[in-house]
Amino acid sequence: MKLTSEYFESANITAWQPERGHRYGHESMALAEFAKISPGQRVAELGSGIGLISLLLAARRQPSEVVAVEIQPAFHKIAARNVKENGYDSVVRCVNEDYRKFAGANKGAFDCVVSNPPFYRAGEGRLSPDPSRAAARHELNGTIDELVQSAHALLLPGGFFFVVFDARRDEELKSAAKSAGFKGIKVEDTPGPAFILAALNR
Numbered sequence: 546m547k548l549t550s551e552y553f554e555s556a557n558i559t560a561w562q563p564e565r566g567h568r569y570g571h572e573s574m575a576l577a578e579f580a581k582i583s584p585g586q587r588v589a590e591l592g593s594g595i596g597l598i599s600l601l602l603a604a605r606r607q608p609s610e611v612v613a614v615e616i617q618p619a620f621h622k623i624a625a626r627n628v629k630e631n632g633y634d635s636v637v638r639c640v641n642e643d644y645r646k647f648a649g650a651n652k653g654a655f656d657c658v659v660s661n662p663p664f665y666r667a668g669e670g671r672l673s674p675d676p677s678r679a680a681a682r683h684e685l686n687g688t689i690d691e692l693v694q695s696a697h698a699l700l701l702p703g704g705f706f707f708v709v710f711d712a713r714r715d716e717e718l719k720s721a722a723k724s725a726g727f728k729g730i731k732v733e734d735t736p737g738p739a740f741i742l743a744a745l746n747r
Contacts, residue, residue: 556604558631579742580707582606586656591644596624611637648695658696664711693721706745
């Protein structure tokens with residue numbers, strides 16, 4: 546897999562990503578800015594891809610630990626490289642695992658959870674012939690309900706789940722949050738109409 550790199554001056558990090566297929570978008574940057582992480586907190590990122598959001602949070606927010614959970618081995622490998630080459634391997638831990646399994650084994654272990662999940666349901670729209678892009682854009686490895694339930698399980702009481710999601714599915718996200726047991730959901734305005742940023746309070 547051929548990779549390209551990009552330097553992020555605001556965090557003083559350089560991140561590798563595939564030249565073709567799934568690449569990070571502006572919604573990832575928006576989520577990293579939106580997530581209210583305090584110094585010393587433990588954070589989990591579900592579906593971390595190349596680890597960009599985890600690295601941005603580690604560089605800007607000073608958490609005690611960020612666990613980047615990614616099911617796709619190729620993305621996990623790139624994330625681990627990004628973490629090591631930027632010198633954050635003492636803060637960011639990369640885990641190659643299904644987030645549902647990870648949540649079951651780490652209940653109540655985190656102050657915050659963040660995620661930029663697939664925006665499209667399985668079977669909705671055109672599925673990319675590139676397997677990594679298909680899994681990043683469509684819910685092939687877990688639904689929005691399963692993601693929200695997993696985030697709720699991982700959080701300590703009073704913790705927050707910060708998520709960026711398809712604006713057309715905002716009511717679905719709110720319903721999933723209520724079903725999972727979150728006490729509240731706050732949706733923030735975004736620069737464009739394509740996505741929403743939400744904070745779910747456990």
